Amino acid sequence: xxxxxxxxxxxxxxxxxxxxxxxxxxxxxxxxxxxxxxxxxxxxxxxxxxxxxxxxxxxxxxxxxxxxxxxxxxxxxxxxxxxxxxxxxxxxxxxxxxxxxxxxxxxxxxxxx
Amino acid sequence: xxxxxxxxxxxxxxxxxxxxxxxxxxxxxxxxxxxxxxxxxxxxxxxxxxxxxxxxxxxxxxxxxxxxxxxxxxxxxxxxxxxxxxxxxxxxxxxxxxxxxxxxxxxxxxxxx
Numbered sequence: 001x002x003x004x005x006x007x008x009x010x011x012x013x014x015x016x017x018x019x020x021x022x023x024x025x026x027x028x029x030x031x032x033x034x035x036x037x038x039x040x041x042x043x044x045x046x047x048x049x050x051x052x053x054x055x056x057x058x059x060x061x062x063x064x065x066x067x068x069x070x071x072x073x074x075x076x077x078x079x080x081x082x083x084x085x086x087x088x089x090x091x092x093x094x095x096x097x098x099x100x101x102x103x104x105x106x107x108x109x110x111x112x113x
Numbered sequence: 114x115x116x117x118x119x120x121x122x123x124x125x126x127x128x129x130x131x132x133x134x135x136x137x138x139x140x141x142x143x144x145x146x147x148x149x150x151x152x153x154x155x156x157x158x159x160x161x162x163x164x165x166x167x168x169x170x171x172x173x174x175x176x177x178x179x180x181x182x183x184x185x186x187x188x189x190x191x192x193x194x195x196x197x198x199x200x201x202x203x204x205x206x207x208x209x210x211x212x213x214x215x216x217x218x219x220x221x222x223x224x225x226x
Contacts, residue, residue: 004155034215043117043203043217044156089155093213100171101146101215105155 002027002094006104013080013111021075021107023090028068031093035064035075038087038106047088048075080111115140119204119218126194127226134189134221136204142216144207145187146171147179149200150220156203162187163209194225 003026013019023033032051036044048057048064050073056065063076073090089106117138126132138145146161148171158171162181176198178190187206191198202221207213 032213036215036217041220043219044205044215046214046216049214091156091215100158100161101156103148103156105153 002030002092002102004090004092004102004104006088006090006107008107009105010108011110013109015080015082015111015113017080017111018076018078019080019109021077021088021109023073023075023104025071025073025092025102027094028071029094030068033064033066033073033090033092034101035062035073036089036091038089040086044089077109080109082111082113085109085111115216117204117206117216117218119202119221121221122219123222125224125226128195129193132191132194132223134191134202134204134223136187136189136218137185138187138204138206138216139185140206140208140216141184142206143184143209144213145181146205146215147177147187147189148203148205149173149198150203151200159189159202194223196225199223199225 034049035047038044050066061078066073087106087108091101091103120135143164147159148156150156157173160179162168204218205215207215
């Protein structure tokens, strides 16, 4: 059974720092992996989607990498800003169960001025 | 504007009183899904639908029903709510193409007393 783990559960950093959020999954047979951002009291917003055949995706200050063989993905945030404060979740779509997304519990990020 | 709309935003009810949470998307997506989010557990899939009249169970379907009579709508029905269904609920939709990016509604906070 696919399990997705995110470490750390919470992170507090000063503004301007570069940081890495980690996501690991137990079954490497994935179709894709998606990173989301969740603001308090709001829904999830898709940040980046990496297909299983890709190694990384970039959007602005965000870069997500995927290493299927080791069951890991990282979300790199460059030059963090207070507006980046949110919970970040990763989710994998399994190859054998296209219709199901398995989510990690998220990393709660606080960027302080 | 492309969006997934859920109603109501907040709902307080009592045990056993049937309720429906509505979900509508305007992106002509084939795939729709319901999730519940509980502290420390991340998002867990309740039901999903691949198209009109095609629905299937997710990981935690007990106590819930869904229907997909129209492509844009995917209501979640709790026939006899219980306190353990107190949770934050999200509806999501996506296309079924190469990069099926998931779009989320703003969530429904349900409290069952």
